[in-house]
Amino acid sequence: MMRSFKHITLLAGALLLSGCSDQVSYSKGVYMLVDTSGTYTTELTQAQRIINFTLAKLNPGDTFVVARVDTGSFSEKDIVQKQTFEDRPSMANQQKRLFREGINKFIEDVKPSAYTDITGGMLQAIEYMNEAKSGIKTILIFSDLKEEIQAGYNRDIPIDLEGYRVIAINVTKLRSDNIDPVEYLDRLESWRNKVESGGGHWQVINDLERLEPIFSS
């Protein structure tokens, strides 16, 4: 009798606690696509800075993934580093240090790819982030946004970016952009249309000093 009473009390307590606990996710999820095609590999030290900055801004419970953009980016193999940081701040700090070391190694060993499959990378990012169930989802694209798809790859597909912020960082101007700036502007506009038609929020940040506010929200 006493045992059953104890069980009922425990169950009631557990129900009460589960009722009180909040099911809304407040964690941040950041998926960073790093362009490793052609000459853009020279910009990778800049990417390293941004990754370190992002690591410093993320909190326990947040998720951070760095993936490379190469010929076919819709693949888990292109994920360089991924981590959902532990609840405990001390553990999260250790994970951040390990993450940084992994990125340093990647930057040292990276080889340029022939093609730039940004859309594939975004699809992979969406798939991963939906699984991670982060509250605030951000995709950082570290690229010149010049997409080059290998023949045979179909990337002309709609992308569902509802609830995502897509931020293009360090969108460098190519030589052809300097000759005809319309090409650069068209490129940005087409990406904006692509993201906003998918329900996402598009933003371009070329001045890295302006990265701070995106992590404050």
Place this chain on the structure above:
Amino acid sequence: MSSDIFLIVPSAFLSGLIWFLAIVISLYLARTPAHYSIRALSRVIHNAMRLSAHSITHAEKLLQQRNKEVLLAQGREASERIIEREFDRIEATVRRDLAEYPAIHRMLSEEINRIDDDYKDSTEAPPNPPGWVKAVEAVAKIPSKGDPMVANILEDIHGSLQRANDKTLVEYRKANQSRHSYLKNMMPHWRKVLNLLNQVEKNVNGLFSRSVSIDRHMAEYEDILKRTDRSEQMLSSSSMTQFFISGIVLAIAVGGAIINFHLIARPLSEMVGGTSHIAGFQINTVSALVIILLEIAMGLFFMETMRITRLFPIIGALNDKVRIRMAVVFITILTCLACIEASLAFMRELLMEEDAATRAILRGDNASIVAQSAYLWITTAAQMGMGFILPFALMFVAIPLESFIHSMRTVLGVVAVGLLRIIEWALRLGGDIVKFMGNALIQLYDFTIFAPLWIETMIKHKQDERGPLSPEPSHSDTSASL
């Protein structure tokens, strides 16, 4: 297109004119019931507002009465507490000081006996003349007649007498010296007696001053029981003062609690995690808040068991043994919580250092990782000290909280009376405005149909000139009555 439905004839002007005439005639025909309706409506609203104002006045009086009751009851209770404490102090004084009185009395008696003995010992006893002096005097009266034998005997007698006299004198002096020594020995006894009497005087004066204080409090208490206006005013002003003072102290305590919160919220994420949320708040912040509230509750109960505050009469009514045991339990829990807070504060410092090191690594700033201040232990010690002291400081929140709660009843009552007065005034004003608005509306109504009214007046005037025809009251009579 929609405005075309108002066109009765093709000309818009003519249509408008027809409409105007139709409306004026309709209003003229409906004048009496319209006036009646307007007047009735305004009167209903006016009366409803006046009734409401009246009932609010009644409620205000009841509230004032209740405020007075509350104020006097609180004042009576406070006075009883003060008088009770004064009597407790007197009891303690009597126990401490007057309990020693028999001992003091015994000491005084002993001292007086000693003085008495010494005094008796110091009284002068004249030396007795030797018994053979009279025989010597008789022998001395015998005539010698030149007999050398007799002369020798007499000289011997004289010598003996001289020696006896010297011896007696020496003894007398010795006796005197001894008596003086007794008198000298009496001095410390006198001083002791003086000290004892001073002590008695001090104790009695202490009691006397306490009795004066009790008299004053009793006079106030009697005033409260007689429900005098003076006592009500005094209590009301005291209550307001208490409310604001305790409010300020509570605000200071809230500041302390916020500091305490920030001190432990961050390190608690290391224990309970920082990613789960309850009602939108991080679980570590909720835990920190719960710990602080728990500390305040423990402090409150401790103060209650010590009978410093009286928020929970059940605790105050417990027997002394249980009450003291409970006090020990509460202060032990509070001390444990204070120790936990101190360790959390230490952990906070460690976490901050680790965070700073991680940020420095991520920035690639190796110099700041190596360079650490030699005085860092000061902040660590200060944080730990604050973590330990703040729970005990928050314990004393119970005192202003009690004052705040008690005085708030009076203050809320006064505020409620003020609000009721404003509502009452607004209702009276609204009622009068509605009444005059009704009259103004009737006048406006008549103004819109001034033409038919004028025609009616003219016709009536002509009829009056011919002589009275109709006994029925006309519309103009109704308007005149307005």
